Amino acid sequence: MDQQEQQERIAVIEVLGRDGQVRQVQRLTHWPARIGRSPLCEVVLDDPHLAAEHASLQWGDAGASLLLMPSLNGGWMGERRLNAGDAAALGGAASFQLGASQLRWRSNAGALAPEQPLQQHQQRAAKVGAAWVPALLALWLGLLWFDQWSGLNPGSPWVDYSSAVLGPLVLILAWAALWSLLTQLFQHRFPFVTHLRRALIGVTGLHLVAVSLPLLAFALSWPRLLALDAVAFPCGVAALLWWHASLVWPRARRWLALAALSGLATLLVLTVARRQEQQYWLGPAYLSALPPPALRLVEPKSPQALIDALRPLEAELARQANKDNDTPSADSDD
Numbered sequence: 001m002d003q004q005e006q007q008e009r010i011a012v013i014e015v016l017g018r019d020g021q022v023r024q025v026q027r028l029t030h031w032p033a034r035i036g037r038s039p040l041c042e043v044v045l046d047d048p049h050l051a052a053e054h055a056s057l058q059w060g061d062a063g064a065s066l067l068l069m070p071s072l073n074g075g076w077m078g079e080r081r082l083n084a085g086d087a088a089a090l091g092g093a094a095s096f097q098l099g100a101s102q103l104r105w106r107s108n109a110g111a112l113a114p115e116q117p118l119q120q121h122q123q124r125a126a127k128v129g130a131a132w133v134p135a136l137l138a139l140w141l142g143l144l145w146f147d148q149w150s151g152l153n154p155g156s157p158w159v160d161y162s163s164a165v166l167g168p169l170v171l172i173l174a175w176a177a178l179w180s181l182l183t184q185l186f187q188h189r190f191p192f193v194t195h196l197r198r199a200l201i202g203v204t205g206l207h208l209v210a211v212s213l214p215l216l217a218f219a220l221s222w223p224r225l226l227a228l229d230a231v232a233f234p235c236g237v238a239a240l241l242w243w244h245a246s247l248v249w250p251r252a253r254r255w256l257a258l259a260a261l262s263g264l265a266t267l268l269v270l271t272v273a274r275r276q277e278q279q280y281w282l283g284p285a286y287l288s289a290l291p292p293p294a295l296r297l298v299e300p301k302s303p304q305a306l307i308d309a310l311r312p313l314e315a316e317l318a319r320q321a322n323k324d325n326d327t328p329s330a331d332s333d334d
Contacts, residue, residue: 009059011107013043016095017188020251022104033057034069035098049073049099057090057105064090064107073099133193136200140172141165143207172199179244186248195244202240206233219297231268238264 009031015024026043033042038052051071058065067087068075075082076097082088088096092110096103148164176196184190209232217225242260246253 009108011057011064011105013057014104014106015045016102016104021187028057031057031059032067035103036069045098045101047099047101050101054098062089063109064105066090066094066096066105071099075099133197133200136197136204140200140204140207141169143204143211144168168203172196172203175199179248183248191247194247198243198247199240202236202243206236209233209236215291215295218291219295221296221298221301230271234264234267234271 009029011028013026013028013033013035014022015026017023028042030042034053034056035041035043035045035050036052036054037045037047037050041053043057050073051069053069054071055069055075056067058067065087066075066077066082068082068084070084074084074086077088077094078096080088082096088094090105090107092107094105096105144165145161148161152160173196176192176199179195179199180190180192183195210229213225213229213232217223238260242253242256245256249256
């Protein structure tokens with residue numbers, strides 16, 4: 001056997017996990033190669049559903065093939081059931097199941113898959129970005145404290161501030177831990193800092209939008225701008241869920257994006273349907289608190305302009321008042 005033929009007969013057996021990722025690789029250079037639980041096998045697998053010598057990899061004139069040996073559970077090649085004595089050609093690459101083990105065959109003669117780019121969590125930029133987590137956390141907690149300070153009376157006890165800050169802090173840490181546990185389940189790693197950074201970016205961005213849009217609408221006298229506030233929150237939540245889920249299931253990003261968009265569209269339709277009798281479908285009906293007048297950049301409207309704008313409602317309000325007066329009450333019946 002010349003050197004080229006020897007190189008063509010070099011192959012590997014890859015043990016795949018439930019997510020399709022490679023968990024173990026064994027290199028094969030001698031034939032035949034047995035697969036089973038016995039230490040005498042060339043490919044030893046820790047699977048109680050395998051026989052001591054479950055199958056044999058052989059190399060003949062037609063190339064590599066898989067031969068099933070006597071066993072209780074046999075194997076599968078795609079949709080084809082393999083029993084003792086059955087043989088299946090492997091070619092340059094093939095996937096098959098023995099017992100409960102998912103295996104993949106790759107020979108040197110087969111085409112090698114192209115090099116894959118590093119995922120974001122594996123790049124150095126992601127590790128550098130993790131250094132921003134304390135700054136993001138401090139910024140978000142500062143925004144929570146400011147919201148609480150602006151709504152409390154001067155001299156309020158510190159307990160009123162601590163509950164408004166510590167409660168969301170515990171929730172976001174639990175949120176990041178939950179996504180990290182899901183990643184551990186499917187990817188066998190626990191990227192808590194990465195999930196925490198993504199959660200902090202999401203909630204801080206949503207918080208800044210919720211603060212800036214009302215200020216901008218008040219300063220420029222654009223009340224319809226508040227409709228963006230009602231749209232920004234569900235859009236931000238859907239984007240954050242997709243961002244977390246794409247780290248857990250990186251191969252299904254497109255399907256996850258479609259699921260997030262579908263859920264977002266359903267939520268917006270339900271919101272509009274629930275508020276169809278109101279003046280505005282999206283956005284608050286009124287502002288419960290107004291910013292300081294010094295922040296206003298446009299000239300305020302005169303009271304007469306407000307009265308003129310409300311005149312079209314006068315006839316409708318009078319009609320409703322007359323209707324209520326004509327309706328007999330329970331006391332009058334008695």
